[in-house]
Amino acid sequence: MFLLSFLIIPIVAAIALLFIKQEKIAKDIAIVASVASLTAAVNIILNTVAGIDITWIQVLNSRFVLQADGLAKILILLTAISFPAIFMATSKNNVANKNTQLSLMLFTQAGLMGVFLAGDALLFYFFWELALIPVYFLCSIWGGEKRIAVTFKFFIYTFLGSLFMLIGIIMVYMHTQDHSFSLAAFKHANLSSGQQMTVFALFFIAFAIKMPIFPLHTWQPDAYDQAPTSVTMVLSAVMVKMGLYGVIRWLLPLFPTAFVAHANMVVTLSVIGVLYASFIAIRQDNIKKLIAYSSIAHIGLMSAAIFSQTEIGMQGVLIQLFSHGINVLGLWIIADIIEQQTGTTSLALMGGMAKKQPTLAILLVAFSFANIALPLTNAFVGEFLMFNSLFQFNIWAAAFAGVSVILAAIYSLNMVQKVAYGELSEHMQKMTINKPAQAVLIVLIVIVFVTGVYPQPLFELTKDTLQQLFVK
């Protein structure tokens, strides 16, 4: 029953926050609750914890199944680290109705945890949608100027995608032997190869929109730009992982034939997306959009690596799921500090931060290195494995995707240069130290380098998933 705590802690705290008036106490509750989740996450990693299996909807034979394997654990850990980090880093930001905002954030956390833990297709779908609703409100209430239209686009996109997945779930369900929604039953469903193709497409649309894969990505840069930064952090660090998670957990084991058949197409689309997003990132003047496009490029690479179908590539993806989350979280926190204090997101108006805030500048440089995946940083390990796998799949795919590393260096270093160096700009004069955010950044950078130099614990953690996927 321990896994239930990942749902109960955030939900209870979220409900409590709705009734609390003082902002100070609300912040404390949110941080305490998210740290409690983190402790629980560490606990399931260190000790083996039994899964949960309770009857849920008897007539449908759907069960409330929560289980944690390596894949789930690494994403739970990422989620559990992200939320306290976000709460602390943004604790100084002034927003109206902070309690409600924190409460909705915690509901999102519960939804995300549910997605990663669910071992029953219907339950998975349930959480998949639930994670979306609070985000819709968060973005529409606290977002930027164009928030309502942009968030709505984001919502309709993802909602439509998940409806396609729902049809897919029903179709597989009808072909399971014991008419149940469990992962095992889904794996052994009697689908002809034609049916596999159809159902694969239905599932894939949902995941592709969430990741997002070119050409279904158009919701993302706007949504990242317009969402309040704390939500952008959740979106890009954790929420996009839902799509990748779905592919690894559901698509790959369930529809192996269709998976192989579609591999070329998906890898091609992903690589196009990687290059496309990288080129746009180079041209961006808005720091938030730059990070958003950079994130699309990295996710595209992961999706290409999954579909290259080698064990080594999958290992890379499993690690990169975590590493990308940490890196992008670091970049967003820095972007948020700059935006909050200087009131601008335009790179042209920045410059000279190193003179005013040397520590922050060093951190920015370090996270940018991680974003480029230089050796010693965590992203290097994952990306190296992923490129290796792509190379085995198709040399051209690897070559084109490899260009993205150079492009990543161009836009990341360009950003560093414009933000941190050069003449001290008028806007940068306003920078002051933000201690909690800096403390969070330092913790994150420690994670970046520790897992970059010694990634073995992450390999150990995801070993069982890899075995299930590749050793038959």
Next chain:
Amino acid sequence: MNAIIVSALLGVLLMFSSWGFKSERLQKNIALVGLLVLIVANLAQLNGWYVLDMDTKGMLSFSRFGLYANTLLFAITFLYVWINAEEIDQIGHQSADFYALFFFILCGASILTSFDNLLMLFIGIEILSIPLYILTGADKKNLLSNEASLKYFLMGSFSTGILLLGITLIYGANGSFHLNAPLIVPSKGFAIEQYLLSAGLILIFAAMNFKVSAAPFHFWTPDVYDGAPTVFTSFMATIVKAAGFFAFISVFHAQAKALGHSWELILSFVIVATLLVGNIVAVFQKSVKRMLSYSSIAQAGFMLFALYGVSDFANEGILLYAVVYSLATIGLFAVLVKMKDYSFEAFNGLAKANPLLAFMTTLFLLSLAGIPLTGGFFAKYYMLNAILTAGAGLWIVIVAILFAAVSVYYYFKLIQAMYFVEGQPAIHELPKSYTYKLLVLAVVLIILGILPNLLFNYLYF
């Protein structure tokens, strides 16, 4: 049988109660107690306790499904009256008259859930419809209400005529009004009976589509729903529609196979047309009340899925859909009657002014849109499952979900007005208790959204 007799008696009782009791509060309480008595009487029969049993010569047959559907309809009516009593009082002179009409409608509904004979279908539809014409025109001084009533009456009579013609043709084919009568096939020669039967069924299909406001027989719906007093629109769009669907299903689950493959074709056409008209036109509405009437057409499109084939999913699904849709719609209309005007702008800033009310309105809307954690999700789920189990093509389901995504657009327009637009909501003063009454609906919707099987367990045990 209990329900039919008790509801008719209660109707008569309430008709005359305004002689004895002048207080409107008392009349409301009599109606509520009457509804409880009705529920108890119906449950008694469900548990095998026949008080008022009589031989109906095979005109009626009481299945567990039908009786359970009755119970649900009565319970929803109870919630409806409990929430809306004050509003009902404000229309016309004697609210007891309206309560009496409700009971007659429920009597018609109980016949529609238990008929085994097409004549009883006709009688049930008539008993159900005539009080509705009166309710639509209840706001006598309002021209729109009069117009709606007249329109509804004319169109309604016309559709009843078509229904009767269909029944006659089937009688010509079968030589019987019985729902499950075997077709008389002549040993040799031209089987005109087959054609009569098909023609009859298609006419009944058209008439029933009219009753549940499915396209292309929906044209009366927006005007009538818009013109009728809002409280009664709420009743018409929910309980009456649900009863219509129960009848629709029992006719076509029994008879549709006579139409062969053309049945699937005709039904698919109607489903797609209904989803198209309902959803697309709802997007462009400026008035929330009109948006809700188009949304009610769109929701009928989803409910039609249950007709595609006979399965447990279809039966359970239509019950769940009817309940969830009714609760959410009653909730929305209950908020709407308290608004000073029915435009979307009237809801601006409601979240600040009355957070609890805005939250519940959101929940009702999410349920209609079919978002998880609300009953609406499982209702839609069951429908999709039902039609796929019945062997429908994937295309129709994809069309349905595309329109479900469209429906999010207009439901969320209201959410956006409440939460994201600053403004002063044009809402009347609400007593605290009113909000709490709506909370009951919201809680039931959430419970059904987590454990939908609570609703069906009773169907089997």
